[in-house]
Amino acid sequence: MSNNIDYSLYLVTEAYREGYRSEYLKKVRQALQGGVNVLQFREKNASSLRQFELAKALKDMSQSFHVPFIINDRVDIALAVNADGVHVGQEDLPAEDVRRLIGPDKLLGVSAATVEEAVKAERDGADYLGVGSVFQTGSKGDATLIEMDEIARIRQEVTIPIVAIGGINAENVKRLPERHADGIAVISAILSAADPKGAAEQLKEQFLSKKHK
Numbered sequence: 042m043s044n045n046i047d048y049s050l051y052l053v054t055e056a057y058r059e060g061y062r063s064e065y066l067k068k069v070r071q072a073l074q075g076g077v078n079v080l081q082f083r084e085k086n087a088s089s090l091r092q093f094e095l096a097k098a099l100k101d102m103s104q105s106f107h108v109p110f111i112i113n114d115r116v117d118i119a120l121a122v123n124a125d126g127v128h129v130g131q132e133d134l135p136a137e138d139v140r141r142l143i144g145p146d147k148l149l150g151v152s153a154a155t156v157e158e159a160v161k162a163e164r165d166g167a168d169y170l171g172v173g174s175v176f177q178t179g180s181k182g183d184a185t186l187i188e189m190d191e192i193a194r195i196r197q198e199v200t201i202p203i204v205a206i207g208g209i210n211a212e213n214v215k216r217l218p219e220r221h222a223d224g225i226a227v228i229s230a231i232l233s234a235a236d237p238k239g240a241a242e243q244l245k246e247q248f249l250s251k252k253h254k
């Protein structure tokens with residue numbers, strides 16, 4: 042897929058709770074109304090059938106906002122719902138194999154915490170990098186903190202967009218190094234907020250005001 046995608050505000054979904062489908066979908070819709078540019082479906086616990094069904098609903102929703110829809114980890118579900126792309130980390134299927142499976146036209150995101158991982162991901166066909174954790178997060182148990190300078194070092198070695206992730210909120214977004222990240226990926230600062238639309242608007246505004254300094 043071409044890389045003229047705006048990664049400024051990248052929303053990753055929270056864990057799905059059985060019985061709360063309409064609340065779950067409503068919060069994502071509100072976040073999209075607040076200006077989310079890319080949506081990722083990340084679900085670790087639900088059955089494959091539930092993931093497939095939620096992914097279909099989210100794909101329709103993101104399409105109606107003209108927002109690319111990415112699936113985390115599960116290439117099979119991405120292909121089944123004809124998602125716009127897949128995101129994989131260092132413990133998932135290798136990026137080069139995912140690229141082969143999804144073909145040249147879908148988006149491929151790869152997590153990278155070091156320059157070496159970032160350079161390899163770009164070589165293996167990644168369209169963008171997820172780089173983190175930039176701050177302490179409660180949303181991913183096995184996340185490890187990276188040094189802030191690592192983003193700047195990665196920026197010097199790759200040309201693809203960099204999306205910073207991990208514990209980002211409207212306050213600490215100002216502490217991200219200037220101009221090195223093309224976007225921020227967020228779960229809780231938007232989906233745990235009382236007003237997901239307002240939270241998305243505020244985060245995007247804070248990030249863009251920093252990016253364009």
Ligand SMILES: Cc1ncc(COP(=O)(O)OP(=O)(O)O)c(N)n1
Nearest residue numbers: 113128129130131152171172206226
């Ligand atoms: C945009 C973005 N960046 C990083 C990740 C993390 O992916 P991964 O390391 O595979 O961890 P899980 O999300 O699978 O727990 C991401 N999902 N999105």
Ligand SMILES: Cc1nc(C(=O)O)sc1CCOP(=O)(O)O
Nearest residue numbers: 173174178180207208227228229
């Ligand atoms: C999905 C994910 N990946 C991370 C990484 O460091 O690779 S941190 C993370 C969780 C991001 O959620 P929140 O915005 O609530 O901190």
Ligand SMILES: [Mg+2]
Nearest residue numbers: 114129130133
């Ligand atoms: Mg993963």
